[in-house]
Amino acid sequence: MRPILLSGHERALTQVKFSKEGDLIFSVAKDHVPCAWYSANGERFGAYKGHIGALWTVDVDPTTTFLATGGADNTLRLWEVKTGRELKQWEYLTSIRRCEFSEDGKRLLGVTEKRTGQLSNIVVYDIDNSSPDAPQPSEPTLRIVVDELPRVTVAGFSYLSKYIITGHENGSVAQWDAKTGELLNEVYSHEDGMAVTDLQ
Template sequence: MRPISLRLHERPITQVLFNREGDLLFVAAKDKLVSLWYTTSGERIGSYQCGGVVYSIDVSQDSKFLITASADARAKVWDVQSGRELDSTDFEVSARSIEFSQGDKQILVVTDQVMGCQAKIHVFNFDKDEVRKLSLSYTLPSPQCKITQATWGPLNKTIFASCEDGAVRIYCTEKRELIKTILDHNKLVTRIEWTKHRIMFMTCSKDGTAKLYDTKTLKLLRTFDTGRPINAAGISPTKPHVILGGGQSAESVTTTKVDASQFKVRFFHIVYGEELGGLIGHIGPVHSISFTPDGKTFATGGEEGLVQVNHLDESYFEFDDDLIYNPPVQH
């Protein structure tokens, strides 16, 4: 399995994301660019120029619209094909996270806690026929700490927020209030990742662990301990496997002796919790991991601005095919 290396961005990658069909790869970075690539060949299609560091992106189910959240305190809607900016919404502080609801009827935007402003989750109505008229639907109560990411729960009935204080907060979108707080991490939660159909979700944390939960009961099913900060997870849609990536922060890397092996992405079996292997491809912390919907390809983005696209070979899919997949239970 030889990866395709995508070299364009001059600053750290913040997110890699495949569209619903898996044929397009979107890459966001701190150099104010979002680039678009063909998944199969690694050929660059074009880019979208934002006014600040791009922290978060998402693409509509029909791949017609791209949304971006950036440090210039703006959330933008783009036409994917033409690259035109269709709408821009201004905030008082940086927009940290953005995501389409399931069905693309709404968009959530997280704004930062900075300069006396509280972190907030804003929900906008989105109409594909009137893109230039985004309207604010509601704003959720602030958790009184920084939110690193927010994501829609099953059927858009809830919104999950990963927070700086190590908590995952769950909000009811109907009542528009906090209904549950999960306090299993002791450091910042960097990312929430869903399994296919959102039956389970995984949290990643600077405390060196990733935790798998049952979405309905919120029961902790499995803890994966890597011994180093985890920034990203990619859960296979076809195999009971998860890929974890991270590493020491950029500040630590410049002051201590490290080797590239600590930045490898590591494969774990979801059921048994065992490490299956790893891939070395980055020379800095890994910030984002994404699988194609068919589970045949995954991409990673790192601190050095490099994106690696890995097309999994047949031997991977023959591995542990005889195992029966059942959700694990942690006692």
């Protein structure tokens, strides 16, 4: 199989995601424009303009209707995949380091960066995925302030979205109740000082 080269970003890539069907690839980089590509030939499907500064995270919902992005402009944004239209913007005090849709696409998770004077927050929004024109909530249904653990580096939902799993800069992995936000378990899966960089 011949590799496909995707040329479009001006700075280093930070995350890449396939759509559930595998026909589209979504990418973000240290520039400010998320991109979508046809996986069959590498042609660009579209770009999503609105962010300012580096982007750290991207995810697409199971129906490839909604796209979520987050970055150094301290915003988490929701887009319509087909048109590139921005549907909702949530603002925070620090960067968004990770975003992920639940398995059914009805919840969206975001993680804010820990910085001097600001703790990492895990936020979950209930997404109305009935239509791109449906109003989206301004406030999260769940907010977890991570005050007892090291900085969150990655996060995501477990199977069936019963739990939220977080990886941390000290190599630990934590399990949280996705409804109550209660910390249920913490294990050290990597050597101390080896940050967890991805969860699947």
